[in-house]
């Protein structure tokens with residue numbers, strides 16, 4: 112089973128996770144930028160973070176045979192912090208980088224006017240840079256959040272077929288499907304969607320335009336939930352080809368809209384700056 116996790120925050124995961132993911136079949140992933148769990152105090156904090164998503168994490172992933180790409184953006188929560196908003200002016204110089212395959216994750220957190228502005232601005236940036244967008248739907252008040260998202264999207268220059276709506280569930284799948292966007296589902300160990308609810312949704316909806324991710328980060332989460340969905344699909348009678356469509360071809364097609372996806376990871380011994388001055392390769396390599 113080959114797996115492409117379209118939304119996972121590897122910066123908060125260990126090398127053991129990379130190893131276990133490779134064993135489970137993960138060969139590619141996209142890491143969207145997000146908040147740190149505590150507020151950033153300036154755009155410079157984002158610059159360092161973006162540089163690590165463009166350099167250090169792809170290097171770390173390559174050690175485990177996984178192709179790493181990223182999506183960059185000002186996240187919805189920090190769009191409310193006046194100290195962070197100037198990042199919007201810096202984004203264009205990051206969005207031209209080879210490894211950036213989308214603008215994201217953007218969307219609503221508390222549905223404030225500042226979030227409206229950041230969402231509209233970043234949808235325009237995606238259109239200007241020929242990139243698709245990853246839009247997170249809010250965890251609270253999901254249906255209202257999705258409707259407001261679709262209103263802003265409708266006024267933007269970005270067509271729905273270049274948008275992935277994420278963190279969907281049974282209450283939002285109908286509106287999301289009607290929008291013409293791609294549909295993302297985050298599978299968590301104990302809350303929100305689990306693999307069995309996901310299989311039930313796949314039975315009624317089919318496998319078209321559906322992406323499944325672990326959204327694993329520094330919170331309660333499991334980077335192997337994509338594999339759990341594949342196993343649950345097979346147990347429920349879906350074919351290997353159905354599983355391949357959901358876990359590989361759909362995310363590859365969506366992020367392939369960027370024209371920048373490279374699904375072979377760089378060779379682990381590719382000489383890059385990260386080899387010097389760090390301890391990742393300690394132990395005789």
Ligand SMILES: [Zn+2]
Nearest residue numbers: 143145216326
């Ligand atoms: Zn996320």
